[in-house]
Amino acid sequence: MSLVSKLQRLDDRAKNDLRTGFYTAFEWKEILRKRSLYQDVRWSKQQQKDFDAFWQHAYNKRISNRWHRMYESYNGVFNVEYVPEILYTSKIEPRMNEAAYGKVLSNKALFELIYQDASVRFPETIALTDGRTCFDSRRRVIGTDRFIDLLSNAGEVVIKPSSGFGSGHGIVFANFNCGIDLSTGKTVKDVLTGLITKEVIVQRYFHQNSVLSSINPTSLNSIRVTTYIVDGKVYYAPLTMRCGSGKSRLDNIHSGGLVIAVNDNGTLGKTAYRLGHTDVCERMYAHPNSGVVFANINLPHIDKVIDVARNLHGRTPHIGIIGWDFSMDGNGKPTIIEANYHGNSVWFPQICHGKGIFGEHTEYLIQKYT
Secondary structure, three states: OOHHHHHHHHHHHHHHHHHHHHHHHHHHHHHHHOHHHHOOOOOOHHHHHHHHHHHHHHHOOOOOOHHHHHHHHHHOOOOOOOOOHHHHHHHHHHHHEOHHHHHHHOOHHHHHHHOOOOOOEOOOEEEEEEOOOEEEOOOOEEOHHHHHHHHHOOEEEEEEEOOOOOOOOOOEEEEEEOOEEOOOOOEHHHHHOOOOOOEEEEEEOOOOOHHHHHHOOOOOOEEEEEEEEEOOEEEEOOEEEEEOOOOOOOOOHHHOOEEEEEOOOOEEEEEEEEOOOOOOOEEEOEOOOOOOEHHHOEOOOHHHHHHHHHHHHHHOOOEOEEEEEEEEOOOOOEEEEEEEOOOOOOHHHHHHHOOOOOHHHHHHHHHHHO
8 A cells, every 4th residue: 555545544534533523522512402301201111121222233332312312302202213413423424425525515516517417406506606716607717797797687696605514504695686785785796795705606596386485485495305325225214394484584493494294295294393403392383474284285296306316316426325405396396405415414304203214224224334
């Protein structure tokens, strides 16, 4: 083995160890901070025995039950097959997804190029920048003046970071007409101040179909589909839908959004949860703003969304698990908002469904990737 190869392996190992240490510390901090949620969840001796037996067999060691009890504090469902977030973020995901590939593929300026297909659409890109060079929608190099000109009469747009962790951070909404943002009165140049020197992508605001809009029209409501590979086949985890609430234009759960189970036939579960970084267990059965009863909603064409996610997973070698965020246009075509390769949380689908994220593959994936 050459010196360069040895140094590369040492570098990769150091980064993986650092990432594992960070997520382990972070998840322990979070679960301890939220202990008020699960401190009153008491298990019988038989439940604890069943829990210990499952994890001793699957993981070859006993684990803390704090994550399982927290999930149960929301949904009331005891299930030994929940995968603790700490195990997923610190071990399973890093070993299923090679970090270097995941970092590159996570760039929103690239993933629409990788996943372009007749079966799917994307929000329309107007322009983007990597912080040094500007590009138009066809990825042709342009100057700053042309970048500003492209936005001057673009109408409703979303300006968002191209890379890094999401959770709704750094997103800017604008409505440009004749070089002015109608919502703030600022010029395009003023809106872009501090943004054009960062990695950002500007996309035309996407208008979702009438069913998704009826739930909460002020936010783009998305369907999370997590696909993963086992023995040469692509499977999918239980689906969820996230929707905004209040005046927020974001559906992200860390921005006050709600999350709810989506069944394979498109029907929604009856209970939505407000999760995020809160320490309060909030459940609701109708949207607090629109009044729509969740159990009465049936999202059309969910089968198309699942098929697209499974079929496109293979476009990204070295990636064993992907968290896709989909919307749907008025013609029933799945629309990819983004794809997540790092930090693809698995706790909220498990809470919404009362099921383990990996179903029948739980023990296999734990044993293979931990």
